Amino acid sequence: xxxxxxxxxxxxxxxxxxxxxxxxxxxxxxxxxxxxxxxxxxxxxxxxxxxxxxxxxxxxxxxxxxxxxxxxxxxxxxxxxxxxxxxxxxxxxxxxxxxxxxxxxxxxxxxxxxxxxxxxxxxxxxxxxxxxxxxxxxxxxxxxxxxxxxxxxxxxxxxxxxxxxxxxxxxxxxxxxxxxxxxxxxxxxxxxxxxxxxxxxxxxxxxxxxxxxxxxxxxxxxxxxxxxxxxxxxxxxxxxxxxxxxxxxxxxxxxxxxxxxxxxxxxxxxxxxxxxxxxxxxxxxxxxxxxxxxxxxxxxxxxxxxxxxxxxxxxxxxxxxxxxxxxxxxxxxxxxxxxxxxxxxxxxxxxxxxxxxxxxxxxxxxxxxxxxxxxxxxxxxxxxxxxxxxxxxxxxxxxxxxxxxxxxxxxxxxxxxxxxxxxxxxxxxxxxxxx
Ligand SMILES: CC(=O)SCCNC(=O)CCNC(=O)[C@H](O)C(C)(C)COP(=O)(O)OP(=O)(O)OC[C@H]1O[C@@H](n2cnc3c(N)ncnc32)[C@H](O)[C@@H]1OP(=O)(O)O
Ligand SMILES: O=C([O-])CC(=O)C(=O)O
Numbered sequence: 001x002x003x004x005x006x007x008x009x010x011x012x013x014x015x016x017x018x019x020x021x022x023x024x025x026x027x028x029x030x031x032x033x034x035x036x037x038x039x040x041x042x043x044x045x046x047x048x049x050x051x052x053x054x055x056x057x058x059x060x061x062x063x064x065x066x067x068x069x070x071x072x073x074x075x076x077x078x079x080x081x082x083x084x085x086x087x088x089x090x091x092x093x094x095x096x097x098x099x100x101x102x103x104x105x106x107x108x109x110x111x112x113x114x115x116x117x118x119x120x121x122x123x124x125x126x127x128x129x130x131x132x133x134x135x136x137x138x139x140x141x142x143x144x145x146x147x148x149x150x151x152x153x154x155x156x157x158x159x160x161x162x163x164x165x166x167x168x169x170x171x172x173x174x175x176x177x178x179x180x181x182x183x184x185x186x187x188x189x190x191x192x193x194x195x196x197x198x199x200x201x202x203x204x205x206x207x208x209x210x211x212x213x214x215x216x217x218x219x220x221x222x223x224x225x226x227x228x229x230x231x232x233x234x235x236x237x238x239x240x241x242x243x244x245x246x247x248x249x250x251x252x253x254x255x256x257x258x259x260x261x262x263x264x265x266x267x268x269x270x271x272x273x274x275x276x277x278x279x280x281x282x283x284x285x286x287x288x289x290x291x292x293x294x295x296x297x298x299x300x301x302x303x304x305x306x307x308x309x310x311x312x313x314x315x316x317x318x319x320x321x322x323x324x325x326x327x328x329x330x331x332x333x334x335x336x337x338x339x340x341x342x343x344x345x346x347x348x349x350x351x352x353x354x355x356x357x358x359x360x361x362x363x364x365x366x367x368x369x370x371x372x373x374x375x376x377x378x379x380x381x382x383x384x385x386x387x388x389x390x391x392x393x394x395x396x397x398x399x400x401x402x403x404x405x406x407x408x409x410x411x412x413x414x415x416x417x418x419x420x421x422x423x424x425x426x427x428x429x430x431x432x433x434x435x
Contacts (some may be wrong), residue, residue: 003107005170009094012166015052019412036427049245053094053404056235061325064233065097069325072229077105079205079254084225087206087400088112091177091405094232094404100432113202116178118186122146126187126354135392136266138187138257143176147255156251165251166411172254173403180396181206185213192386210396216240220382221335224393226333227378228324230371231394233401237319239264240271243352244402245409249417254403261402262395268313271394273372276313278380278387280305281346292342298349302357314373315354316364326371330378338381347377 001009032047054064076085076093077100089105092098101110115191125145126138147153152168160168182200189197198213207225214220238247244261248254263269284293286300293301305312317324331351334344350368358367376390384390428434 003104003193004092004095004111004174005167007092007098008166008170008407008411011096016412033156035140036431039422039427042318043237049242050147051236051405051408052097053401053408054233056319058319058321061320061322062234065093069230069329073226073329075099077102079208079221079225082208082222082225083219084192084222085205085229087225087228088230090232091306091400091404094400095407109205112176112178112206114177114183116200116202118179118182119146119149122179122183123186126183126190134266135187135191135389136262136272136395138182138396139392140266142183142187143255143262144259146176146179147253147259149175150253150255152251162413166407168247169248169254169403169410173407176254176258177399177403180399181210182213184392184396185210187392188214188384188386188389192389214384216383218415223333223378223382226329227375227393228397228400230329231375231397233405235319235399236405238270239267240398241402241405242288244406246408246417248406248409249414251416254406257406258399258402261370261398265395265398266391269311271312271372271391271398273370274390274394275375275387277347277373278376278390280313281343281350281376285343290342292345293349295349295353298346299353299357302350302354306357306361312350312354312358314350315358315367315369317366317368318372320368320370321366323346323368324370327369330371330374333378338378341377341381343377343380347374 034046038044038046052065054062055066056062060068062069067075072090072093073085077089078085086105086109088108089100091099092104092108122142122145126142127136129141151171152165155168156165186197189195193215196215198215200208201210201212204212204221205225207228208221210224211218211221214224234241236242240261243264244257247260248257252260268276284298287301288297302312334341334347338344351375354369355367358364375394377389379385379390379393380387
């Protein structure tokens, strides 16, 4: 058994009795109440999911396994000569909750290496798609196409114990994750670099190899590591994580679940907002002929967008009530590496003008920027100017968190998810006191 699997098995043995005790002895304890506003309003704030992998505080932002973003970046083992930690070590941390040693990082790097061969049919399927297909469609299709290789699906049909399901989801998770950088880079080079594909380098780490296959020099390797870590998880209720959880709760395998969660991530109110931010900024840029706008000019663009009934992409959040720490981590990177970039100056200006405008309009509950307002600028600066690709990068990162959550969901034996729905008439009866 691999080192990571062994470690996970130990952790699962400790965690299972906690969940069982809660369920058996405290199953009737009330956690929350639900209002009609919440039922109609996208179930906002209803406490109805459980995960130990990350927790989102509205004011502090995300903590991964109890650590803030600066703590994660400081404490996890770094790639030699780089500023950022290994993605491999971060995945170990998400899965087990323990900070890995160098040896443990190497072991998981080897695991990924031994599983990273992408089947040839995947490339053929991507190539057979219309070249103007959205990269997210190509990415999700490539993942779906590998479902036939799911170990869980095979074992389930052979008949395996429920308490062992997690082991096969784990195998599928590693098999899938190991292939994502090459599939994503293939889509990028096929669509935007005339199909000039760069083969992987087995000596490089997850982030370094991705940068290599994208054909982009340093510090793009560190940017990739930072990007994948920051986008990995945002507790369980966001559209992508929740979709992955829901689909896998039917015992659909990891390939079905990750492909499904990517389809949710591809929406403009969720992961696609990073593409929308760049499209919006470039509209402003083009109208001003590249000149840095004054605050007054920028305010006008923001107001015009809102008056046209559109949202300001990259601002607002369903849970956060302050600036997203993922935004701040990337802002710090920009201040250090690209302080004079014109697009960064645009984003900086938006940070100054948008919150007051959204506050004055009184609709958005959170006027502050989220992760998507800042991430595209870094990609653009280092040469990834095709912004419809940005959500694929988000998808690689999010796959780390969602696969970890799904492995744990099976390990703790969570059942099929099935909330109850009512009719409008039933809600009216409750509202008008008839029931
Ligand atoms: C990784 C991520 O997924 S982060 C989020 C990425 N998405 C974006 O950046 C898109 C822009 N932002 C938004 O559309 C929203 O803020 C969301 C989708 C993120 C959150 O939605 P909600 O929880 O419903 O936000 P909230 O309760 O504040 O919405 C209240 C009203 O304010 C509006 N609002 C919220 N954010 C914005 C915004 N950035 N620009 C304009 N209006 C906004 C909503 O559209 C809603 O209007 P409505 O009542 O006419 O429907
Ligand atoms: O938490 C959310 O609803 C959206 C988000 O920022 C994420 O999924 O990263």
